[in-house]
Structure formats: C-alpha cells, structure tokens
Amino acid sequence: MVQTSSAVRTAAPLTEITADDIAALGVGTAIFGTGGGGAVYTAQITVENALRAHGPVPLVSVDDLGPDDVVILMSGIGAPTVGIEMLSATGQIHALLAEAERLLGRPVTTLMAAEIGGSNGVQPIGWAARLGLKVLDADGMGRAFPDAAMVAMNVAGVPCEWAVQSDVVGNISVMKTIDLHWLERHARALTVASGSICIGAHYPMTADTVKGAVIEGTVSAAIRVGHALMSSPDPVSAVAAELDARVLMTGKITDLDRRTAGGFVRGSVTITGTGADRGRLQRLELQNENLLVLEDGEVLVSVPDLITIIDAETGHAITTEMLRFGQRVSVLAWACDPIWRTPRGLELAGPAAFGYDLPYVPFEGAAR
Amino acid sequence: MTARDLSIGVDVGGTNTDAVVLDGDGRVLAWTKRATTDDITGGIRAGIRDVLAAIGDDRSRVSRVMLGTTHATNAIVQRRQLDRVAMIRLGAPAATEYPPLTGWPEDLKSMVLAGSAMLGGGHMVDGTPIAPLDRDGILRFIDGLDGFDAIAVAGIFSPTSPEQELEVAELLRGHLGPDVRVFLSQDIGPTGLLERENATLLNAALYSVARSVTAALVTVVAEEGLDATTFFAQNDGTLMSLDYAAQYPVLTIGSGPANSIRGAAYLSGHDDAIVIDVGGTTSDLGVVVGGFPRESTLPREIGGVRTNFRMPDVLSVGIGGGTVVDVESGRVGPQSVGYRIDREGLLFGGSTPTLTDAAAMAGSRVAGRTLPALDARTASALEQALAVVADRLEEAVERLSLGRMDFPLVVVGGGGFLVPDRLASAGSILRPEHGGVANAVGAAISLAGGRADQMAPMGERERAIEQASDAAIAKAIQAGADPLQVSVVEVIETHVPYTTQPTITVTVKAAGPLARLTADAPVH
Numbered sequence: 001m002v003q004t005s006s007a008v009r010t011a012a013p014l015t016e017i018t019a020d021d022i023a024a025l026g027v028g029t030a031i032f033g034t035g036g037g038g039a040v041y042t043a044q045i046t047v048e049n050a051l052r053a054h055g056p057v058p059l060v061s062v063d064d065l066g067p068d069d070v071v072i073l074m075s076g077i078g079a080p081t082v083g084i085e086m087l088s089a090t091g092q093i094h095a096l097l098a099e100a101e102r103l104l105g106r107p108v109t110t111l112m113a114a115e116i117g118g119s120n121g122v123q124p125i126g127w128a129a130r131l132g133l134k135v136l137d138a139d140g141m142g143r144a145f146p147d148a149a150m151v152a153m154n155v156a157g158v159p160c161e162w163a164v165q166s167d168v169v170g171n172i173s174v175m176k177t178i179d180l181h182w183l184e185r186h187a188r189a190l191t192v193a194s195g196s197i198c199i200g201a202h203y204p205m206t207a208d209t210v211k212g213a214v215i216e217g218t219v220s221a222a223i224r225v226g227h228a229l230m231s232s233p234d235p236v237s238a239v240a241a242e243l244d245a246r247v248l249m250t251g252k253i254t255d256l257d258r259r260t261a262g263g264f265v266r267g268s269v270t271i272t273g274t275g276a277d278r279g280r281l282q283r284l285e286l287q288n289e290n291l292l293v294l295e296d297g298e299v300l301v302s303v304p305d306l307i308t309i310i311d312a313e314t315g316h317a318i319t320t321e322m323l324r325f326g327q328r329v330s331v332l333a334w335a336c337d338p339i340w341r342t343p344r345g346l347e348l349a350g351p352a353a354f355g356y357d358l359p360y361v362p363f364e365g366a367a368r
Numbered sequence: 369m370t371a372r373d374l375s376i377g378v379d380v381g382g383t384n385t386d387a388v389v390l391d392g393d394g395r396v397l398a399w400t401k402r403a404t405t406d407d408i409t410g411g412i413r414a415g416i417r418d419v420l421a422a423i424g425d426d427r428s429r430v431s432r433v434m435l436g437t438t439h440a441t442n443a444i445v446q447r448r449q450l451d452r453v454a455m456i457r458l459g460a461p462a463a464t465e466y467p468p469l470t471g472w473p474e475d476l477k478s479m480v481l482a483g484s485a486m487l488g489g490g491h492m493v494d495g496t497p498i499a500p501l502d503r504d505g506i507l508r509f510i511d512g513l514d515g516f517d518a519i520a521v522a523g524i525f526s527p528t529s530p531e532q533e534l535e536v537a538e539l540l541r542g543h544l545g546p547d548v549r550v551f552l553s554q555d556i557g558p559t560g561l562l563e564r565e566n567a568t569l570l571n572a573a574l575y576s577v578a579r580s581v582t583a584a585l586v587t588v589v590a591e592e593g594l595d596a597t598t599f600f601a602q603n604d605g606t607l608m609s610l611d612y613a614a615q616y617p618v619l620t621i622g623s624g625p626a627n628s629i630r631g632a633a634y635l636s637g638h639d640d641a642i643v644i645d646v647g648g649t650t651s652d653l654g655v656v657v658g659g660f661p662r663e664s665t666l667p668r669e670i671g672g673v674r675t676n677f678r679m680p681d682v683l684s685v686g687i688g689g690g691t692v693v694d695v696e697s698g699r700v701g702p703q704s705v706g707y708r709i710d711r712e713g714l715l716f717g718g719s720t721p722t723l724t725d726a727a728a729m730a731g732s733r734v735a736g737r738t739l740p741a742l743d744a745r746t747a748s749a750l751e752q753a754l755a756v757v758a759d760r761l762e763e764a765v766e767r768l769s770l771g772r773m774d775f776p777l778v779v780v781g782g783g784g785f786l787v788p789d790r791l792a793s794a795g796s797i798l799r800p801e802h803g804g805v806a807n808a809v810g811a812a813i814s815l816a817g818g819r820a821d822q823m824a825p826m827g828e829r830e831r832a833i834e835q836a837s838d839a840a841i842a843k844a845i846q847a848g849a850d851p852l853q854v855s856v857v858e859v860i861e862t863h864v865p866y867t868t869q870p871t872i873t874v875t876v877k878a879a880g881p882l883a884r885l886t887a888d889a890p891v892h
Contacts, residue, residue, distance in 0.1 A: 041667075041674075042562060045471040081873075082493045085559040086524050087463035168462035169498060195492030252763075254771065326767035 014220040016058050017125055017135065019051040024226030029121035030317035031225055031239060031332075032218070034306050036289035037118015037144035038080035039319070042087070047126030054129040059137050060110065062216055065207035070107065071136055072100055072204050074124050075114035077165070077187055078197035083119075086197055092166045093127045096201045099164045099172050104204055112136040114151065114203075116218040117144025117289075118319075125219075135219060140203070142215035142337045143306050145349060146288050148187065149180035152337070153203060155345045156213035163187065163202035167194035215337045235315030236330050245334035248293060248300060249277045250312050253327045258286075258320070265320050269309070271329060282331060284309070286320050291354050293331060301333040302356070304340035304349045305363040308332045335363055372431040374423070376596070377631075377812025378415050379805075380404055380437040381624055383707075386808040387415035389423055389430070394634070394813060398422035399805045408439060409584040416588055430594050432882070435585050436601035436623045436811040443577040444570060444671035447475060451517035452482040453572040456506060457565065458532060459490025459524030462498050468522075468565055473672040480573040482516035485509040489532055490524030493823070498524060501532055507543055518572040522553035522565035528823045530554045549575055556618060556677055558821040558875070563667050563676030570673060571618040578617035582610045599848060599882070603679055605630040605661045605810065606817025606879050608847040621670060622679040624807055628780070629654035629661045629680060631810025635800035636778040642768050642794065644761070645806070646783035648690040649704040651761070653683045655768045655775075658857065660877070662768075678819070685764050687757055689783035693721045695749040700756045714746075715739055723757060723786055726750040732785040758788050766793035780806045817857075817879035818843025826870035833859060833874050840878035854880030 026044040111128045116139040128135045140151035163175045177183040191198045232238035255270035273280035285292040290307040293300045312328040351358040373392030389398040400418035405411040455468045468484040488502035526533045533552040551572040557564035600613035603622035632643040633656035655662040664681035686702035690709040705712040712718035714725040777794035779787045780803030820839035824832035858877040
C-alpha cells in the first residue's frame with residue numbers, strides 16, 4: 001500500500017476552538033504525550049473557563065499567516081508535582097506577552113504550542129483566549145519531548161532569538177542564549193529559583209520562518225483523535241485509524257521497573273500478550289516518554305516515532321507515572337513527522353540522543 | 369466486677385444498616401442486618417437494639433460503640449443540610465488563574481459558598497514565602513460577608529509549610545471569638561491545591577451533618593443506658609473520636625469499603641489478603657496489607673467535586689448477582705436488575721437471565737430454588753457468562769495483588785456464590801462466617817490512627833520521615849489512640865519526577881489500640 005496523507009489531515013479543517021472541544025483536546029494531547037507531558041485535567045478546566053468567558057479562539061494554519069503576523073511559543077516549564085500546587089497567576093501571561101512585544105517592537109498575533117503532548121498542548125488555547133490571540137494549528141514537537149532543544153524549528157535551522165520567562169510573583173527574565181541547549185540549561189536554573197514552575201515564551205517567528213519549520217495540523221489532529229476516542233464503541237481501533245497508527249500488541253503489564261534519576265522517570269515495562277497476542281512479550285524502554293518497543297530482541301519502534309500505551313478497553317493514554325502492574329493495555333505506534341527523520345532531526349531526537357546505541361529504523365504505521 | 373470487653377460495630381450503608389457485637393477475643397456474638405432508614409437516629413437505634421436484645425444481660429459488658437456511615441457522602445451527593453462556607457486561599461498572586469471552586473457543579477457551589485478570597489500568603493516548594501500574609505485582607509474579607517457557618521483556609525504548600533494556616537486560624541479566632549469554625553487544608557489532604565482546597569471546603573460544609581450524626585449516636589447510646597465510649601470509622605480503616613469526627617467529616621467518606629475490606633480479612637484470619645464484596649450490581653475489590661486497606665493515590669470525584677484526600681484503593685467491576693446476561697450478544701452486564709432480582713431473574717419466575725441464574729445452572733444452591741427448563745441458547749449463553757465472570761474476576765484480582773499469588777481471596781457479600789472455588793490469579797479462596805456483616809465487624813475491630821505527609825529533598829529524607837512520623841502519631845493520639853501503644857504502621861516514599869534535585873514525598877501512617885477511658889476496664 002502506498003502511504004498517503006493520513007485521515008487526520010484530510011478531514012474538514014477546524015477554524016476555531018470552542019469550550020466543547022477541550023475535553024477532546026485533553027484526551028488527544030494525552031495520546032500525543034507518548035507517556036509524558038504531565039496530567040491535563042487542571043489545564044483542561046481552566047481552558048474551558050477561558051473559552052466560555054472570552055469566546056472561541058481562531059485556529060489558523062501556516063498558510064493563513066500574513067506579513068503582519070508574529071508567532072510565539074508559550075509553555076509551562078518545571079515540575080508537574082509542583083505545578084499541581086503552585087498554579088499560575090492571572091498576570092503571568094500578560095507580563096510575558098508585554099515583554100515579548102517590547103522585544104519585538106510589534107504586536108504578537110498568534111500563539112503556538114511548544115509541544116502537543118500533554119498539558120502544554122492544552123494550556124496555550126486558554127492563554128490565547130485571554131490574550132485575544134489566534135492559535136496556530138501546529139506545534140514544535142508533534143508529541144512530547146523532555147528537552148527544549150528537541151523542536152522542529154531547531155531541526156530546520158530557525159534560531160530562537162530570545163526567551164522570556166515569568167513566575168508566579170511577577171519576576172520576568174529575558175534570556176538570549178547562544179543556542180537551545182544553553183536555553184534549556186538557563187531556563188531550568190531560573191525555574192528552580194522561581195519555585196520550580198514558570199511560564200515561558202520563546203521562538204518569535206513570522207509567516208516566512210514558520211514554513212517548513214513546525215509540525216502542522218497537530219492541534220486539530222489532537223481534537224479529532226479525542227472526539228474519535230470519546231464517540232466510538234471501539235475506541236482503540238478508532239484512535240488507531242485517526243492516527244494511521246498500528247496496535248502493536250494487546251496484553252497486560254507483567255513487569256514494571258521504574259525509578260527517578262536526574263529528574264526523570266526512567267525504566268522499562270514488560271507487556272505479556274493476551275487473546276490473539278498470547279505467547280508474545282514486548283518490552284518498552286521509557287525516560288518520561290516511551291522511547292523503544294522491543295520484541296524477541298528486535299527493536300520494533302524507536303523514538304522519534306511515537307509510542308503510546310493506551311487502556312485496552314477505553315483507549316485512553318496511560319502516562320508513565322500511571323502504569324500499574326496487571327493493567328490491560330494496547331501498545332500504539334505511529335510514524336513521526338518526516339522532519340524528525342532527517343539527519344539533523346535524528347541527531348536531536350533519535351535513539352542516540354537518549355543514550356541508546358541503536359540505529360533508527362523508521363516505523364511505517366498501519367501501512368506496513 | 370463485670371468484664372467490660374464487648375464492642376458494638378454499626379455500619380450505616382446506602383442500602384443496609386448492619387450491627388455486630390464482638391467479644392474481647394474478636395468473636396461475633398450477635399449480628400443484624402436491616403434496611404437503612406431515612407432517619408439516621410432510627411437506623412442506628414434499630415441496629416443497636418437488635419444486637420443488644422440478642423446478648424441480653426451481657427449488655428453491661430459493652431464498653432465501646434463504633435459507627436461507620438455514608439452519611440457525609442450522601443449529604444454531598446444529594447446536596448442536603450450543607451453549611452455555607454467562606455473560602456480563604458493564601459498564595460496570591462500565585463494560582464489566581466484558578467479561583468477557588470473551579471470546576472464545581474453550579475448548584476453545589478451556590479449552596480455552600482458564602483464567598484471566597486485569594487489573598488497574599490503561601491509558600492513555594494522550598495518554603496520561600498510567595499507574598500507576605502495579608503492579615504488585613506483576611507479580616508476585611510470576613511467582615512464584608514453576609515454571613516457564613518464556617519471558614520475554610522487553604523495555603524499554597526501548607527502540607528509542607530503549615531505555620532501560616534495555623535496563624536490564620538489564630539487570627540480568625542482572635543477576631544471572631546474562640547467558637548468560630550475554622551478548617552485548615554493541611555489537616556485534610558496532601559499537595560494538589562485545587563483538590564485539597566475542594567476537600568477542605570466540603571469538610572467545612574459538612575459540619576452540621578457531622579454533628580447530627582454524632583448526636584444521633586450519643587442519643588442512642590444514652591437511651592440504651594450504655595456506659596460506652598463512641599467512635600467513628602475513618603476511610604483508612606482506623607477509628608476517630610466523636611469530637612475528631614465532627615471536625616473532619618470528610619474522613620468518613622469511603623469508610624464503608626475500608627471497614628468491609630478490613631472486617632473481611634479479619635474474619636478470615638489474615639492480615640494480608642484480597643477482599644471481594646459481591647453485591648447485586650458490582651463486585652468491589654480491595655487489598656489489606658498488614659491489616660490496613662491499601663490506599664489509592666488518585667484524585668476522586670465526590671458529588672461532582674474533585675478531591676485528593678486518602679481513600680481505600682477499591683476496584684469495582686460490573687459483576688453482581690443481578691448482572692444481566694444478554695442471550696443475543698452474549699454480553700455480560702453492565703446492566704443489572706439490582707434489587708429486582710427476586711422478581712425479574714429466571715430463578716424467581718421472571719424473564720431476565722442474570723448471573724444468579726448462571727450460577728444456579730452451574731449447581732450453586734441459591735435461595736433454595738431450582739431453575740425452570742431453559743432453551744438451548746439461553747443455557748449456552750449462561751454457561752459462557754460464567755466463563756466471562758471467572759475471566760474478569762481473575763483479571764481484577766491480579767491487578768490488585770500485583771501478581772503475588774500468596775494473597776488469599778476473601779469472598780463476602782450476597783453474590784459471593786459467583787466467585788468460583790479456584791481462580792488462577794488467587795491463592796486460597798476463603799468464605800468466612802459472618803462475611804455478610806464484614807463492614808460492621810471492620811468498624812468494631814479498628815484501631816485509632818492518623819497520618820501526615822512531608823515533601824523534602826532526598827538528602828533530608830530521614831528528617832522528613834521523622835517529622836511526618838511525629839505528626840502522624842500526634843494525630844493518632846488526637847483520634848483516640850493510647851499514647852503508650854501508638855506506633856508507625858506504614859511509611860511510603862514517592863519520588864517526585866521532573867525536579868532538579870532529587871525530591872521525595874513521605875507519607876507516614878500511625879495507629880494504635882484505643883485508649884481505655886473507663887476506670888473499670890479490664891487490664892490485659
């Protein structure tokens with residue numbers, strides 16, 4: 001079979017996001033979180049409230065952007081465990097926007113999610129509603145990654161001119177670092193000084209620089225995946241069809257080796273096949289996100305292709321912290337955006353970037 | 369002198385009110401099961417009278433009465449008798465994007481909220497103040513309200529930096545008098561601001577409900593002339609004193625399953641076990657480890673409000689005596705005929721095939737009845753349904769036992785005949801005598817307990833465990849435990865991900881036998 005663009009991209013385009021789409025967006029971003037990205041519930045309720053108070057947010061594509069448009073990324077940064085206690089201040093995003101516009105010398109028109117996976121895929125919609133901005137139907141990762149340098153713009157060679165960070169008490173910091181690795185390092189240190197949770201704005205872009213440098217269609221894709229899951233009597237198949245993904249195996253978790261090291265959850269999970277998959281055994285390697293699927297000594301899928309463990313019955317994504325012995329799960333895998341398969345993409349986010357001495361073998365999804 | 373070694377346990381559930389009398393060795397001397405009444409006092413009275421009548425002159429040996437009740441849950445779910453609460457959050461400007469009661473159902477919010485304020489105060493994760501405490505703002509807010517019954521206070525990171533909430537409680541007592549009802553979030557739940565704040569608010573709103581239940585118990589005990597100390601069951605399988613229960617009613621939410629799990633394990637003679645309570649619509653499974661129910665760490669919704677206080681880890685599966693078997697599709701549940709089983713089930717002359725019918729077909733003796741003749745399709749559907757039941761129960765047991773095969777499975781509840789005598793995922797299968805009143809037994813055998821949480825860098829692990837242990841022991845004593853016999857029963861350490869320096873959360877639980885308050889109590 002010839003691989004064509006997926007069902008996700010051919011469906012009717014979404015031109016605005018309403019409060020009614022947010023539950024679906026939350027479900028979808030959890031699937032795109034590939035095991036990481038943090039919990040989305042708290043983000044979800046506040047985004048719904050923002051959309052009810054301020055009305056729907058326009059969702060625009062890269063091709064819709066004009067010469068006057070300026071796009072920036074906004075995202076939360078820090079420890080999710082702190083994020084559930086010290087939540088953001090109302091003024092934080094306004095302060096960020098004001099500082100960004102001062103640095104740019106002109107108004108920002110459009111927000112983009114740094115990563116579509118997890119809460120960072122949901123929050124920008126509420127921020128856009130409150131700031132009166134548009135949302136770009138795109139993100140920087142097409143999934144969740146642990147490092148700010150792992151973004152498509154970095155692969156495409158678009159530099160990040162500055163980054164602004166704000167905390168709950170009103171401190172604003174501007175960082176002009178020589179590259180994204182230094183930005184990651186400085187941003188983390190500042191975050192700790194701010195009580196381990198901040199909101200950041202970075203990567204100012206125009207209609208020209210955005211083209212070919214971001215992963216397009218991911219916001220509407222996440223919403224469609226969520227709607228498909230919530231409305232289907234067979235959610236696992238519905239999600240797989242929307243994503244052009246393959247269900248690698250269905251089984252139960254029979255071993256779980258998880259530890260926290262260097263601020264990250266690392267470990268592996270073993271899934272024993274049940275039903276039609278009886279007799280099979282798969283192991284997933286994880287570091288916050290799911291990185292590899294192995295079976296019979298062979299790597300079936302590896303990062304940057306997407307691997308999500310979902311509940312075998314409900315289809316809902318299970319994050320790495322929520323994995324439990326005995327859970328009935330399906331392993332879902334699908335192909336990453338082509339930009340991650342370029343030499344530069346694999347250098348930044350291929351198996352070697354996570355410490356695995358393995359060649360990357362592209363996963364061809366349902367088309368295999 | 370008469371030995372005063374008897375305890376009465378009462379469990380007021382949604383459907384039934386059960387009561388038992390246990391002797392000093394934990395043997396069941398008497399038990400009763402009655403339909404729950406709308407009037408709480410009447411239900412407790414009927415249960416206690418039944419068992420007292422059964423023990424006759426031994427009633428003078430009763431020294432303790434323990435009550436477990438779903439009353440607090442029902443009050444929230446049915447929006448009944450709730451107090452109006454003023455909510456003070458400390459931590460502004462942090463968290464102002466998420467005002468108090470975010471995500472609450474409107475009807476409940478308008479019923480319980482007297483007003484809310486987000487004021488300066490609170491701490492960061494490392495104890496750094498977010499803003500100076502806005503004492504004037506607190507007083508202005510309180511003085512500007514139209515009226516309220518209670519005040520709830522939630523400070524950012526108060527579970528690890530508790531002093532400020534205590535200072536606010538002092539301030540409010542100084543301003544409004546010593547009788548003002550102030551509830552602090554540090555006493556209710558761990559980190560997770562919105563969930564802890566929600567739980568604190570619900571707790572404050574339940575004050576009158578809690579008072580009416582404690583008054584009902586005191587009234588019945590006085591009416592019966594019992595010289596007994598009274599206790600309430602908490603949701604971690606321990607007891608608390610009446611005063612404590614009136615102060616922390618949310619801690620009774622989930623005490624039913626906790627008592628049932630603990631009571632069933634106790635009746636089976638095991639401290640470590642999986643317990644399954646098979647009812648008409650669902651089977652509820654829990655785990656007892658070291659004599660206590662394992663707790664869930666996931667947020668729970670109560671009456672549409674998300675909360676994070678501790679609850680027993682209960683897994684419900686849609687398998688019950690009334691679960692409907694669809695002959696066409698072979699589907700088992702989730703529909704159930706529930707209490708209508710005695711009219712609608714095939715065994716009782718009805719026309720709806722249920723799991724009770726399936727069990728009867730396989731040879732279980734149910735209600736002394738025999739099935740009518742069945743057509744081949746129905747018979748085959750019922751036979752397959754039992755295989756589905758075994759499969760689902762096997763999976764559920766495995767999820768709870770984490771694959772350990774040495775845990776016995778203790779079966780209680782009216783639908784217990786649905787559990788086969790062998791399950792691949794379980795060790796031995798036990799069906800203890802008096803399993804039907806396991807929840808009341810669980811209430812009667814409980815210890816008094818308390819718990820505390822502490823978050824700390826890995827390097828200060830031991831100090832964090834020590835501090836949390838001291839706090840948990842103090843709470844257990846406050847709940848009624850004997851200061852000389854209370855001890856730490858569980859320490860849970862959880863690693864906190866995505867932090868720069870390795871950080872852990874420590875949860876410590878302490879428990880001990882009840883302090884003997886009566887002078888003529890026997891000495892063991």
